[in-house]
Amino acid sequence: MTERIKRLKEYFIIEKEHHKIRKSRSDPYELARKFAASSETDLERAYQRLIYVLDKENPVLFPDERIAFVRTVSTVPEIYTEEEMDDLKAGHWIHELGDVSNINVDYTKLLHTGFAEKRRELLEMAAKHQVENNAEKADYNRIQVSILDHISGLAEKYRELAVLQGNESVAESLSQVPEQAPHTFLEALQMFRILHYSMWCGRNYHNTIGRFDQYMYPYLKRDMDAGLLDEENALELLEEFFLTFNRDSDLYPGIQQGDNGQSIVLGGLNPDGTDSYNLLSELCLKASLELKLIDPKINLRIHKGTPLSTYTLGSGLTKQGLGFPQYSNDDIVIPGLMDLGYSKEDACNYAVAACWEFIIPGRAMDIPNIGALSYIEALEKALHEKLLCSETYEEFLSAVKGNIRELAKSLCESIRGIYIFPAPFLSLMMEGSTEQAKDISLGSIYNNFGFHGTGLSTAVDSIASIKKYIYEEKKYTKKELLEALDRNFENRPEMLNLFRYHSPKMGNNLEFVDEIAADLLQEFSETLKGMKNERGGIFRAGTGTAMYYIWHSKDVDATPDGRLKGEGLAANYSPGLFGRLKGPVSIVRSFSRPDLKKNINGGPLTLELHDTVFRTQESTEKVAILVKSFMDLGGHQLQLNAVNREKMLDAQKNPENYSNLIVRVWGWSGYFIELDKEYQDHIIQRMELME
Amino acid sequence: MKTGTVFEVKEFAVFDGPSVRQTVFLKGCPLRCNWCHNPEGLETQPQLMVSGGCDHCGNCKRVCTHESCIHCGACVGVCPRGLRKIVGKRMTSEELVNLLNVNSEYYTAYGGGVTFTGGEPMMQGEFLKEVLDGLPDIHKAIETSAYTDSSTFKEITGRTDYIMVDIKHFDGKVHKRYTGVDNKMILDNIESLFDGNIPFVVRIPLIPGVNDTRENYENIAKFLSKATALQRVELMPYHKTAGAKYGMIGKAYRPMFDIDRPVLVSQGIFRDYGIRSEVL
Secondary structure (H helix, E strand, C coil): CCHHHHHHHHHHHHCCHHHHHCCCCCCCCHHHHHHHHCCCCHHHHHHHHHHHHHHHCCCCCCCCCCCCCCCCCCCCCCCCCHHHHHHHHHHCECCCCCCCECCCCCCHHHHCCHHHHHHHHHHHHHHHHHHCCCHHHHHHHHHHHHHHHHHHHHHHHHHHHHHHHCCHHHHHHHHHCCCCCCCCHHHHHHHHHHHHHHHHHCCCECCCCECHHHHCHHHHHHHHHCCCCCHHHHHHHHHHHHHHCCCCHHHCCCCCCCCCCCEEEECCECCCCCECCCHHHHHHHHHHHHHCCCCCEEEEEECCCCCHHHHHHHHHHHCCCCCCCEEEEHHHHHHHHHHCCCCHHHHHCCEECCCCCEECCCCECCEEEEEEEEHHHHHHHHHHHHCCCCCCHHHHHHHHHHHHHHHHHHHHHHCCCECCCCCHHHHCCCCCCCCCCCCHHHCCCECCEEEEEECHHHHHHHHHHHHHHHHHCCCCCHHHHHHHHHCCCCCCHHHHHHHHHHCCCCCCCCHHHHHHHHHHHHHHHHHHCCCECCCCCEEEECCCCCCHHHHCCCCCCCECCCECCCCCCCCCCCCCCCCCCCCHHHHHHHHCCCCHHHCCCCCCEEEEEEHHHHCCHHHHHHHHHHHHHHHHCCCCEEEEEEECHHHHHHHHHCHHHCCCCEEECCCCEEEHHHCCHHHHHHHHHHHHHHC | CCEEEEEEEEEEECCCCCCCEEEEEECCCCCCCCCCCCHHHCCCCCEEEECCCCCCCCHHHHHCCCCCCCCCCCCHHHCCCCCEEEECEEEEHHHHHHHHHHHHHHHHHCCCEEEEEECCHHHHHHHHHHHHHCCCCCEEEEEECCCCCHHHHHHHHCCCCEEEEECCCCCHHHHHHHHCCCCHHHHHHHHCCCCCCCCEEEEEEECCCCCCCHHHHHHHHHHHCCCCCEEEEEEEECCHHHHHHCHHHCCCCCCCCCCCCCCCCCCHHHHHCCCCEEEC
């Protein structure tokens, strides 16, 4: 890292000096009340809000800066009053905040043209619509022109300030972009910054970055070929660029700090089978490794031919404890998406949404997190209604599957009357939206909805216990089991002990258990097959959970995997929280056994390794082998964590959630929760030293 | 067929030999190193191990019918928190081979294999020989104290592809004081590996004030300087958590050295003798 980047990091990230220039928070309903009073259309509201924020912004440049634009406006106002929102919610399906979010726009649609050219196109289209007597469409294009004008206006203010302050680099970039298409790597980064910045100003959120190494590489290559840049100063620019994602992120909407969807996707197979991983992909990994910042979140697309050295670079990044890269397997994801109806070219171009859902840049208004199936709800219902009358295990299993079917169907049916706020600026970067003057909020080429699935491992482990102890060994009667569950295993310590700690678990590489998982997953995806959503799209089944795993575990009775009433479910596609598993090899073998192509909405196997496993370069390379092995076995997506201090502190408070947390101590490994507090403290203390 | 006692089979070991490995812990050890971090591996017999976190529900007491613990395991299955286990499982060599073969292809595919450690794996020499012979196509490594007779040492190591052996102290008297045994047999066995065709590494647990002296390093380095089959020396600095498991098997940890003193790590001495070293 250069001294300049260190200074910028210190300034923006450590000291947060730029927070001082922020305007104080304002009444979020200030605009909404005016809009309500004059009964403005939704498009007008969305447009007015965006230009309101853009106009309220004033340029600020910091010492040493080469990539400008920082937020000073703290509050992005609402476009509807609370009363209006209540009415809207009563009549519509409002997804999260209501704004377009969690899609991946095609930044090249503006990067390649520049604003001036785009304005010309838009005015031509407006004129054409006018001739065709389609005033509404003409207005839509004119609104888009006006948005570009306001962004350009702010950029011009920045340029003037740069000239005034003698910041030649920024002044020069801004004399080119955003009006003209960028020529250099630096100009392209500056232009991207302006586009991304403007998206947040319109309250669009989870604004993903997508396949940055693909659409930005031509600029880098041109500069390098021309001798304007070498790897070293390209890395420096990239690091400054990465810092920009961390400047304003505390102002972005999200469940918690860091949940802002700034995910970037590196590498991936081209339609002709070649690998798109390039020098910029590598530089992105290096920049992230050096900066150690939570944004952008790195996703690495890999496939059979990906060399171990790429995984090793990834493992080096995992070692930092930030929880990325997240890996996705093209050999599974691409055919899976094609099975869902995505064209080969689009499937090969997939990116990753805010968390892990697979989405198509520029061509999809998919909502991949619109709801979630609860596998334990399906289980519970079968336990109460069908266990006693199920003569055979198969009968019981089919009752669970029947419930999955019912739940999945009713989920599909529940999604009616979806309404999303217009996003005229984002629409400029979506295929067809501009040409047809159709806002992206109304749909795109792909309009598919995706569901998560919570409690899979809990349901699978429970069914496995029932198969083994109730139907096969007849260790307990059905009535005994139901009573024990009903009473939360009180007075049945031996039963709790057996079910919780010693029963067959998903993640222990037991074929019969993993086949139950495959069965449930397939029931889910097969049910969705052929169902259409109200936008003409399909429904996609996934293996993620998002926050639903918390919501779906509340108030749920004890389950036959030994989970007590109210206790948690695993996050994402992961083992249950209680059974002591054999280890990571059994986990990757278990979790790669189901055919994951069929449930390809997204949702990673999440593995935790103690960061002492990353102690040497050699051992870090071995972690890369573990990741590669999951993919070799047919895994779809993996997220690996080097477990850090915070996690261990939590493990001290809630040991029951960390039964598989392994710590490497001194030439040996042990289960963290088995160590006496004193020893746990030692390790935590050592982590502090390492950090 | 021989039967042995295994106290753990660990998956995905990254510090136990080339590439990724499964590591088998065999129970029982003739040494009593004062800093031993695996006290549950010392006794040959299975024994009860109780983890922390007890909320005193009393279930274990209710099922117990003995005056003092005979490690019968009756209390294991009634603990609602799963804190109790019998550490050490009797298995035939065939059972262990079958267990290892569940994942052996996985490790082989990535250039790894299986590692036997303990306790002291040589203590179950006959059993171990059968197990090693039962794994013909697998890369096999052993981690040993080398405290065994030369013929056992030869027969076992001859069946492996990679050897990790400890030198805890070069001075026989000090060695005996801290481990309970003399080191002559150990050094002789190690010397027998010098010109062999099996690659080996020497591991030194660095114990503050016990063996982290320049003199000891110098002696070890000089001794090893002639070893052509030696890959490297691995230095493993002592950590206070070594005593973590004593309480769980009803024993007390009584280090005879100052656990708070930082250890002297010196890779330079090994470098001077042309020996690669690494700190683990």
